[in-house]
Protein backbone atom coordinates (compact mmCIF):
# COMPACT_ATOMS: atom_id res chain seq x y z
CA UNK A 1 0.00 0.00 0.00
CA UNK A 2 1.57 3.27 -1.09
CA UNK A 3 1.56 6.59 0.75
CA UNK A 4 0.87 9.91 -0.89
CA UNK A 5 0.95 13.36 0.65
CA UNK A 6 -0.56 15.88 -1.67
CA UNK A 7 0.15 19.55 -0.89
CA UNK A 8 0.10 18.95 2.87
CA UNK A 9 0.54 22.07 4.97
CA UNK A 10 0.65 22.20 8.75
CA UNK A 11 1.26 25.20 10.96
CA UNK A 12 1.32 25.76 14.68
CA UNK A 13 0.49 29.21 16.01
CA UNK A 14 1.45 30.95 12.77
CA UNK A 15 4.66 28.95 12.21
CA UNK A 16 4.63 26.81 9.10
CA UNK A 17 5.94 23.35 9.96
CA UNK A 18 5.08 21.69 6.64
CA UNK A 19 4.81 23.83 3.57
CA UNK A 20 2.77 22.22 0.82
CA UNK A 21 4.53 18.87 1.04
CA UNK A 22 4.16 16.47 -1.88
CA UNK A 23 5.60 13.03 -1.23
CA UNK A 24 4.87 9.64 -2.76
CA UNK A 25 6.11 6.36 -1.30
CA UNK A 26 5.49 3.42 -3.61
CA UNK A 27 4.02 0.17 -2.23
CA UNK A 28 6.81 -1.89 -0.65
CA UNK A 29 9.24 1.00 -0.74
CA UNK A 30 11.38 2.04 2.25
CA UNK A 31 11.62 5.82 2.38
CA UNK A 32 13.66 7.73 4.93
CA UNK A 33 12.65 11.24 5.94
CA UNK A 34 15.96 12.92 6.69
CA UNK A 35 16.51 16.46 7.89
CA UNK A 36 17.81 18.64 10.68
CA UNK A 37 16.00 19.05 13.97
CA UNK A 38 12.75 20.95 13.55
CA UNK A 39 12.53 20.48 9.78
CA UNK A 40 9.10 18.85 10.06
CA UNK A 41 9.92 15.13 9.76
CA UNK A 42 7.90 13.93 12.75
CA UNK A 43 4.99 16.15 11.79
CA UNK A 44 4.96 14.59 8.30
CA UNK A 45 4.95 11.10 9.82
CA UNK A 46 2.23 11.95 12.32
CA UNK A 47 0.15 13.36 9.49
CA UNK A 48 0.36 9.99 7.72
CA UNK A 49 -0.56 8.23 10.99
CA UNK A 50 -3.52 10.53 11.53
CA UNK A 51 -2.35 12.21 14.73
CA UNK A 52 -1.91 15.54 12.97
CA UNK A 53 -4.61 16.96 10.76
CA UNK A 54 -3.26 19.05 7.87
CA UNK A 55 -4.50 22.63 7.49
CA UNK A 56 -4.66 21.92 3.77
CA UNK A 57 -3.77 19.10 1.42
CA UNK A 58 -4.74 15.44 1.43
CA UNK A 59 -3.27 12.16 2.66
CA UNK A 60 -3.73 8.95 0.65
CA UNK A 61 -2.99 5.37 1.68
CA UNK A 62 -3.27 2.80 -1.09
CA UNK A 63 -4.95 5.40 -3.25
CA UNK A 64 -7.71 6.02 -0.68
CA UNK A 65 -8.17 9.48 0.80
CA UNK A 66 -7.68 8.95 4.57
CA UNK A 67 -7.37 12.62 5.56
CA UNK A 68 -10.58 12.45 7.59
CA UNK A 69 -10.00 9.00 9.09
CA UNK A 70 -8.85 8.61 12.71
CA UNK A 71 -5.49 6.85 13.32
CA UNK A 72 -7.01 3.49 14.34
CA UNK A 73 -8.90 3.23 11.04
CA UNK A 74 -5.80 3.72 8.90
CA UNK A 75 -4.27 0.27 9.41
CA UNK A 76 -0.75 1.56 9.90
CA UNK A 77 1.81 0.35 12.44
CA UNK A 78 3.95 2.90 14.26
CA UNK A 79 7.10 2.70 16.38
CA UNK A 80 8.41 5.72 18.27
CA UNK A 81 11.72 6.53 19.92
CA UNK A 82 10.56 5.92 23.49
CA UNK A 83 9.31 2.32 22.85
CA UNK A 84 6.03 3.23 24.61
CA UNK A 85 5.49 -0.29 25.94
CA UNK A 86 2.96 -0.76 28.74
CA UNK A 87 5.17 -1.40 31.78
CA UNK A 88 2.61 -3.46 33.71
CA UNK A 89 2.00 -5.88 30.82
CA UNK A 90 4.14 -8.82 29.82
CA UNK A 91 5.73 -8.74 26.38
CA UNK A 92 3.03 -11.02 24.94
CA UNK A 93 0.22 -8.76 26.13
CA UNK A 94 1.99 -5.70 24.82
CA UNK A 95 2.26 -7.32 21.40
CA UNK A 96 -1.34 -8.56 21.55
CA UNK A 97 -2.67 -5.11 22.35
CA UNK A 98 -3.49 -3.96 18.83
CA UNK A 99 -4.89 -7.36 17.88
CA UNK A 100 -7.30 -7.37 20.81
CA UNK A 101 -8.37 -3.83 19.99
CA UNK A 102 -9.15 -5.08 16.48
CA UNK A 103 -11.22 -7.95 17.88
CA UNK A 104 -9.00 -10.71 16.51
CA UNK A 105 -10.19 -14.07 17.98
CA UNK A 106 -8.29 -15.28 21.05
CA UNK A 107 -6.71 -18.41 19.54
CA UNK A 108 -5.48 -16.40 16.58
CA UNK A 109 -4.02 -13.70 18.84
CA UNK A 110 -1.59 -16.19 20.39
CA UNK A 111 -0.21 -17.37 17.06
CA UNK A 112 0.03 -13.85 15.67
CA UNK A 113 1.92 -12.71 18.80
CA UNK A 114 4.39 -15.60 18.43
CA UNK A 115 4.82 -14.84 14.74
CA UNK A 116 5.46 -11.14 15.40
CA UNK A 117 7.94 -11.83 18.21
CA UNK A 118 9.82 -14.32 16.08
CA UNK A 119 10.18 -11.74 13.32
CA UNK A 120 12.34 -9.65 15.62
CA UNK A 121 14.14 -12.53 17.33
CA UNK A 122 12.19 -12.06 20.59
CA UNK A 123 10.31 -15.37 20.55
CA UNK A 124 11.70 -16.52 23.91
CA UNK A 125 10.91 -13.30 25.80
CA UNK A 126 7.10 -13.44 25.69
CA UNK A 127 6.67 -13.84 29.46
CA UNK A 128 9.00 -11.02 30.49
CA UNK A 129 8.00 -7.55 31.61
CA UNK A 130 9.47 -4.56 29.73
CA UNK A 131 11.65 -3.66 32.76
CA UNK A 132 13.34 -7.06 32.40
CA UNK A 133 14.55 -6.19 28.90
CA UNK A 134 17.39 -4.07 27.54
CA UNK A 135 16.64 -0.96 25.47
CA UNK A 136 17.31 -2.81 22.23
CA UNK A 137 15.05 -5.69 23.26
CA UNK A 138 12.27 -3.29 24.23
CA UNK A 139 12.50 -1.66 20.84
CA UNK A 140 12.29 -5.10 19.19
CA UNK A 141 9.10 -5.73 21.15
CA UNK A 142 7.73 -2.36 20.07
CA UNK A 143 8.45 -3.31 16.44
CA UNK A 144 6.76 -6.69 16.98
CA UNK A 145 3.73 -4.93 18.41
CA UNK A 146 3.52 -2.72 15.34
CA UNK A 147 3.92 -5.70 12.99
CA UNK A 148 1.40 -7.90 14.82
CA UNK A 149 -1.56 -6.14 13.21
CA UNK A 150 0.04 -6.97 9.84
CA UNK A 151 0.04 -3.37 8.71
CA UNK A 152 0.62 -2.53 5.06
CA UNK A 153 2.39 0.64 6.17
CA UNK A 154 4.94 0.88 8.98
CA UNK A 155 5.85 4.29 10.36
CA UNK A 156 9.11 4.58 12.30
CA UNK A 157 9.84 7.74 14.28
CA UNK A 158 13.54 7.68 15.19
CA UNK A 159 13.13 4.20 16.67
CA UNK A 160 16.87 3.70 17.15
CA UNK A 161 17.91 7.07 18.51
CA UNK A 162 17.71 6.05 22.19
CA UNK A 163 20.11 3.14 21.64
CA UNK A 164 23.89 3.22 21.93
CA UNK A 165 25.98 3.19 18.76
CA UNK A 166 26.63 -0.54 18.64
CA UNK A 167 23.00 -1.50 19.24
CA UNK A 168 21.90 1.05 16.71
CA UNK A 169 24.09 -0.57 14.07
CA UNK A 170 22.71 -3.98 15.00
CA UNK A 171 19.10 -2.76 14.84
CA UNK A 172 19.76 -1.04 11.53
CA UNK A 173 20.73 -4.45 10.12
CA UNK A 174 17.58 -5.90 11.68
CA UNK A 175 15.38 -3.33 9.98
CA UNK A 176 17.13 -4.02 6.68
CA UNK A 177 16.40 -7.73 7.14
CA UNK A 178 12.72 -7.03 7.94
CA UNK A 179 12.46 -4.93 4.80
CA UNK A 180 13.85 -7.86 2.76
CA UNK A 181 11.57 -10.39 4.46
CA UNK A 182 8.43 -8.26 4.17
CA UNK A 183 8.74 -6.90 0.63
CA UNK A 184 5.11 -5.70 0.51
CA UNK A 185 5.43 -3.57 3.64
CA UNK A 186 5.76 0.14 2.89
CA UNK A 187 8.01 1.90 5.40
CA UNK A 188 8.38 5.57 6.20
CA UNK A 189 11.29 6.11 8.59
CA UNK A 190 12.06 9.43 10.26
CA UNK A 191 15.68 9.93 11.17
CA UNK A 192 18.31 12.61 11.46
CA UNK A 193 21.03 9.98 11.12
CA UNK A 194 22.26 10.03 7.55
CA UNK A 195 24.02 6.66 7.93
CA UNK A 196 20.73 5.02 8.85
CA UNK A 197 18.94 6.72 5.96
CA UNK A 198 21.60 5.79 3.40
CA UNK A 199 21.82 2.17 4.57
CA UNK A 200 18.13 1.40 4.86
CA UNK A 201 16.20 3.48 2.42
CA UNK A 202 15.30 2.83 -1.20
CA UNK A 203 14.75 6.58 -1.42
CA UNK A 204 15.57 9.44 0.91
CA UNK A 205 13.38 12.53 1.25
CA UNK A 206 15.50 15.46 2.46
CA UNK A 207 13.48 17.98 4.47
CA UNK A 208 14.67 21.43 5.39
CA UNK A 209 12.63 24.12 7.10
CA UNK A 210 9.19 22.68 6.31
CA UNK A 211 10.01 21.93 2.67
CA UNK A 212 11.08 18.92 0.67
CA UNK A 213 14.48 19.68 -0.81
CA UNK A 214 15.25 16.50 -2.71
CA UNK A 215 13.81 13.03 -3.00
CA UNK A 216 15.96 10.41 -4.62
CA UNK A 217 17.93 7.20 -4.13
CA UNK A 218 20.74 7.37 -1.54
CA UNK A 219 23.29 6.89 -4.31
CA UNK A 220 21.95 9.75 -6.41
CA UNK A 221 21.79 12.11 -3.41
CA UNK A 222 25.32 11.22 -2.45
CA UNK A 223 26.96 11.21 -5.88
CA UNK A 224 24.90 13.87 -7.64
CA UNK A 225 23.30 16.19 -5.07
CA UNK A 226 21.32 18.95 -6.73
CA UNK A 227 21.60 21.45 -3.89
CA UNK A 228 24.34 22.55 -1.54
CA UNK A 229 22.01 21.69 1.33
CA UNK A 230 21.77 18.04 0.31
CA UNK A 231 25.49 17.90 -0.50
CA UNK A 232 26.33 19.04 3.03
CA UNK A 233 23.62 17.11 4.84
CA UNK A 234 23.98 13.76 3.09
CA UNK A 235 27.63 12.93 3.64
CA UNK A 236 30.18 15.67 4.14
CA UNK A 237 31.16 18.05 1.38
CA UNK A 238 33.64 20.75 0.52
CA UNK A 239 31.66 23.51 -1.16
CA UNK A 240 33.91 25.85 -3.11
CA UNK A 241 32.64 29.04 -4.73
CA UNK A 242 32.88 28.89 -8.51
CA UNK A 243 31.81 30.82 -11.60
CA UNK A 244 30.58 29.70 -15.00
CA UNK A 245 32.56 31.22 -17.85
CA UNK A 246 31.43 29.86 -21.20
CA UNK A 247 32.16 26.15 -21.25
CA UNK A 248 34.44 26.28 -18.19
CA UNK A 249 33.94 26.65 -14.49
CA UNK A 250 36.51 28.65 -12.60
CA UNK A 251 37.21 27.45 -9.05
CA UNK A 252 40.17 28.29 -6.77
CA UNK A 253 42.31 29.28 -9.77
CA UNK A 254 41.46 26.09 -11.73
CA UNK A 255 39.38 25.79 -14.86
CA UNK A 256 37.12 22.76 -15.14
CA UNK A 257 35.46 21.93 -18.46
CA UNK A 258 31.66 21.63 -18.21
CA UNK A 259 28.95 20.36 -20.48
CA UNK A 260 25.38 21.66 -20.21
CA UNK A 261 24.13 18.53 -18.43
CA UNK A 262 26.61 19.15 -15.56
CA UNK A 263 24.99 22.47 -14.76
CA UNK A 264 22.06 23.13 -12.43
CA UNK A 265 18.97 23.95 -14.51
CA UNK A 266 18.84 27.57 -15.64
CA UNK A 267 22.47 28.49 -14.90
CA UNK A 268 23.36 31.59 -16.95
CA UNK A 269 26.85 32.42 -18.18
CA UNK A 270 28.76 34.31 -15.48
CA UNK A 271 26.58 32.81 -12.75
CA UNK A 272 27.93 31.96 -9.34
CA UNK A 273 27.98 28.25 -8.50
CA UNK A 274 29.54 25.94 -5.97
CA UNK A 275 31.74 22.95 -6.62
CA UNK A 276 30.99 20.04 -4.29
CA UNK A 277 34.02 17.86 -3.61
CA UNK A 278 33.65 14.89 -1.26
CA UNK A 279 36.55 14.74 1.25
CA UNK A 280 37.28 11.08 0.43
CA UNK A 281 37.43 11.68 -3.36
CA UNK A 282 40.45 13.97 -2.97
CA UNK A 283 43.89 12.37 -3.21
CA UNK A 284 47.25 13.67 -2.04
CA UNK A 285 49.33 14.51 -5.09
CA UNK A 286 48.48 15.61 -8.62
CA UNK A 287 45.50 14.25 -10.57
CA UNK A 288 43.34 15.45 -13.48
CA UNK A 289 42.89 18.71 -11.54
CA UNK A 290 45.16 19.79 -8.71
CA UNK A 291 44.70 22.35 -5.94
CA UNK A 292 47.70 23.55 -3.93
CA UNK A 293 47.56 24.46 -0.27
CA UNK A 294 48.97 24.25 3.23
CA UNK A 295 47.90 21.80 5.93
CA UNK A 296 46.37 23.56 8.93
CA UNK A 297 45.14 20.59 10.90
CA UNK A 298 45.50 16.85 11.03
CA UNK A 299 43.44 14.43 13.09
CA UNK A 300 43.26 10.67 13.24
CA UNK A 301 39.87 8.95 13.52
CA UNK A 302 40.60 5.26 13.61
CA UNK A 303 40.59 4.10 10.02
CA UNK A 304 41.07 7.51 8.38
CA UNK A 305 43.04 10.72 8.73
CA UNK A 306 41.24 14.04 8.42
CA UNK A 307 43.35 16.74 6.92
CA UNK A 308 42.33 20.39 6.83
CA UNK A 309 44.07 22.31 4.10
CA UNK A 310 44.07 26.03 3.41
CA UNK A 311 43.61 26.63 -0.32
CA UNK A 312 43.59 30.35 -1.22
CA UNK A 313 42.09 31.19 2.18
CA UNK A 314 39.42 28.44 1.94
CA UNK A 315 39.39 25.48 4.20
CA UNK A 316 39.28 22.14 2.36
CA UNK A 317 38.75 18.87 4.23
CA UNK A 318 40.40 15.71 2.97
CA UNK A 319 39.78 12.20 4.21
CA UNK A 320 42.69 9.84 3.73
CA UNK A 321 42.46 6.11 4.24
CA UNK A 322 45.58 3.95 4.38
CA UNK A 323 48.09 6.79 4.86
CA UNK A 324 50.45 6.00 7.68
CA UNK A 325 51.99 9.44 8.01
CA UNK A 326 50.17 12.25 6.21
CA UNK A 327 51.85 15.67 6.21
CA UNK A 328 51.27 17.62 9.40
CA UNK A 329 50.33 21.29 9.94
CA UNK A 330 52.46 23.69 7.89
CA UNK A 331 53.20 21.14 5.15
CA UNK A 332 52.60 22.12 1.52
CA UNK A 333 50.34 19.65 -0.28
CA UNK A 334 48.80 19.03 -3.66
CA UNK A 335 45.16 17.94 -3.64
CA UNK A 336 44.16 16.02 -6.74
CA UNK A 337 40.68 15.18 -7.98
CA UNK A 338 39.07 13.99 -11.18
CA UNK A 339 36.57 16.08 -13.10
CA UNK A 340 33.84 13.49 -12.40
CA UNK A 341 34.27 13.99 -8.66
CA UNK A 342 33.40 17.69 -8.83
CA UNK A 343 29.62 18.20 -8.76
CA UNK A 344 28.17 21.62 -9.53
CA UNK A 345 25.37 22.96 -7.36
CA UNK A 346 23.75 26.39 -7.17
CA UNK A 347 25.39 29.03 -4.95
CA UNK A 348 24.02 29.60 -1.44
CA UNK A 349 21.77 27.33 0.64
CA UNK A 350 24.44 25.69 2.74
CA UNK A 351 23.15 23.52 5.59
Ligand SMILES: Nc1ncnc2c1ncn2[C@@H]1O[C@H](COP(=O)(O)OP(=O)(O)OP(=O)(O)O)[C@@H](O)[C@H]1O
Nearest residue numbers: 012017035036037038039040041042043044190192
Ligand atom coordinates in the same frame (compact mmCIF):
# COMPACT_ATOMS: atom_id res chain seq x y z
N1 LIG B 1 2.16 20.14 18.76
C1 LIG B 1 2.99 21.16 18.42
N2 LIG B 1 2.71 22.42 18.78
C2 LIG B 1 3.51 23.44 18.44
N3 LIG B 1 4.64 23.31 17.71
C3 LIG B 1 4.96 22.09 17.31
C4 LIG B 1 4.17 20.95 17.65
N4 LIG B 1 4.77 19.85 17.08
C5 LIG B 1 5.86 20.30 16.47
N5 LIG B 1 6.00 21.63 16.58
C6 LIG B 1 7.08 22.45 16.00
O1 LIG B 1 7.13 22.14 14.63
C7 LIG B 1 8.47 22.12 14.15
C8 LIG B 1 8.74 20.79 13.47
O2 LIG B 1 8.68 19.78 14.41
P1 LIG B 1 8.94 18.25 14.04
O3 LIG B 1 8.87 17.48 15.30
O4 LIG B 1 8.07 17.85 12.92
O5 LIG B 1 10.45 18.33 13.52
P2 LIG B 1 11.51 17.18 13.30
O6 LIG B 1 12.12 17.44 11.99
O7 LIG B 1 10.87 15.84 13.51
O8 LIG B 1 12.54 17.49 14.45
P3 LIG B 1 13.40 16.53 15.42
O9 LIG B 1 14.43 15.87 14.56
O10 LIG B 1 13.99 17.48 16.40
O11 LIG B 1 12.41 15.56 16.04
C9 LIG B 1 9.34 22.39 15.35
O12 LIG B 1 9.73 23.74 15.31
C10 LIG B 1 8.44 22.11 16.54
O13 LIG B 1 8.80 22.89 17.63
